[in-house]
Amino acid sequence: MLLTIEKLIYGGDGLSRLPADDHGRGKAVFVPFVLAGEKIEASLTEQKPGFARAQADSVIESSPHRVQPGCQYFERCGGCHYQHTTYEHQLDIKKEILRETLRRMAKLELPFDIQVHPSPPWNYRNRSRLQVQTSPTFQAGYFKLASHELLAVEECPISSPLINRGIASLWQSGRAGKVPDGVREVEFFANADDTQLLLDIACAREARRAAVRVWAEELRASMPEIAGVVAFREANPGDRKASAEEILVTVGAAHLTYQTQRAAYRVSAGSFFQTNRHLTDELVKIVTEGQSGQLALDLYAGSGLFSTVLACDFHHVVSVETSQTSSADLSYNQSSNGEAVQATTEQYLARAENTGRVGKGTVLPHILDKPDLAVVDPPRSGLGERVARLLATLGAPRVVYVSCDPATLARDLVPMLAAGYRVEQVHLVDLFPQTYHIESVVHLAR
Numbered sequence: 001m002l003l004t005i006e007k008l009i010y011g012g013d014g015l016s017r018l019p020a021d022d023h024g025r026g027k028a029v030f031v032p033f034v035l036a037g038e039k040i041e042a043s044l045t046e047q048k049p050g051f052a053r054a055q056a057d058s059v060i061e062s063s064p065h066r067v068q069p070g071c072q073y074f075e076r077c078g079g080c081h082y083q084h085t086t087y088e089h090q091l092d093i094k095k096e097i098l099r100e101t102l103r104r105m106a107k108l109e110l111p112f113d114i115q116v117h118p119s120p121p122w123n124y125r126n127r128s129r130l131q132v133q134t135s136p137t138f139q140a141g142y143f144k145l146a147s148h149e150l151l152a153v154e155e156c157p158i159s160s161p162l163i164n165r166g167i168a169s170l171w172q173s174g175r176a177g178k179v180p181d182g183v184r185e186v187e188f189f190a191n192a193d194d195t196q197l198l199l200d201i202a203c204a205r206e207a208r209r210a211a212v213r214v215w216a217e218e219l220r221a222s223m224p225e226i227a228g229v230v231a232f233r234e235a236n237p238g239d240r241k242a243s244a245e246e247i248l249v250t251v252g253a254a255h256l257t258y259q260t261q262r263a264a265y266r267v268s269a270g271s272f273f274q275t276n277r278h279l280t281d282e283l284v285k286i287v288t289e290g291q292s293g294q295l296a297l298d299l300y301a302g303s304g305l306f307s308t309v310l311a312c313d314f315h316h317v318v319s320v321e322t323s324q325t326s327s328a329d330l331s332y333n334q335s336s337n338g339e340a341v342q343a344t345t346e347q348y349l350a351r352a353e354n355t356g357r358v359g360k361g362t363v364l365p366h367i368l369d370k371p372d373l374a375v376v377d378p379p380r381s382g383l384g385e386r387v388a389r390l391l392a393t394l395g396a397p398r399v400v401y402v403s404c405d406p407a408t409l410a411r412d413l414v415p416m417l418a419a420g421y422r423v424e425q426v427h428l429v430d431l432f433p434q435t436y437h438i439e440s441v442v443h444l445a446r
Helices: 087-106 161-175 209-222 280-288 324-333 345-355 385-394 406-418
Strands: 002-004 014-017 028-031 039-047 051-061 115-117 127-133 139-143 150-152 183-190 197-203 226-234 245-252 255-259 264-268 293-299 314-321 338-342 373-376 398-403 422-429 440-445
Touching: 002 014, 028 039, 087 406, 087 422, 127 161, 139 161, 161 183, 161 197, 161 209, 197 209, 197 245, 209 226, 209 245, 226 255, 264 324, 280 398, 280 422, 280 440, 293 345, 314 324, 324 338, 345 385, 373 385, 385 406, 398 406, 406 422, 406 440
Parallel strands: 028 051, 115 422, 197 226, 293 314, 293 373, 314 338, 373 398
Antiparallel strands: 002 039, 014 028, 039 051, 127 139, 127 183, 139 150, 183 197, 226 245, 255 264, 398 440, 422 440
């Protein structure tokens, strides 16, 4: 069938429609790897009551923004979605999707322009996780598009040069038959100047500690840039008391030091840290510049990327993080006027609501009971209704929301706007070129 692509939607697909019928306009059809305005010859791959999916068999009329992809695995690998268009057009696509999502879901018409912060479009990732298969033959790579089937990948143009060298070393080890049974994933994490690697190895229950240790030592010896290798073994599904993972082997360092313009961070294997090695300082500046006062909250704090800098301009900073590994790094990275709390954001805000106090009431002056600033950087699932309500009730005069999903951002803004907050700035920080992912920063005030 012939289809005309109306626009691109969040998730990377193009939107078209089947021919109209007696019930009104035609059913929506989602097609990957196309661009707005293109006419394509397509075949249906899936039919649902409310929509359909199709694949483009050929492009009859192409967009002027279409380019040759920069990766041999594009369209087979599930990691990238926009390599078939110019980087400038990728930014336009994301900006329009963000604006339209805020308009449609939060009923928010922005009276100003979204500020766009571009990234170098290639070799930007400082963290890449590959799936590993050890039998019947060795393979390492990413999942294929819309599946959990492994696609063997020997290079990744969006990962840093050092990570690509690490991938090559992994393949060399695998082809030599050295990767032990039970290894399931290998994650490479590079420091800020791309001179050191930390490897995070995920292993199945049956993995043998001695075999994994020998292999980890060989890997580290093969590349002097590998500062350390930490292997984790998955917990027994039947053991409710066990943590999600246990450390199986540590060879060399268990963390890297990530140096930014404002601070140096300890980041351990398993800790969260931003993945774009070019825009870390830009993101921190957007969130923290011009902010000062008595008390700041950093919710979903990770290793303390924002709170460590906020501590320079606030009397006290309370940072909340639920992950045990990230919380340990957070405590290490905190300044003397920082307070690290290991809890979920919901637990912490509910406690603050019940007690009427945000900081350590026994040692902090009463003025610190109400924060001047709250920074939230939730996972893709967003805040959720209860946390958004608790945050609005907290009443901080300024809130900075760092989002990696425009739909959950728009949903969470609804109760904030209803509580009297207004949006003063919206930034699109392109941490994920070549993909549909949208990182944004929204400044709210009331």
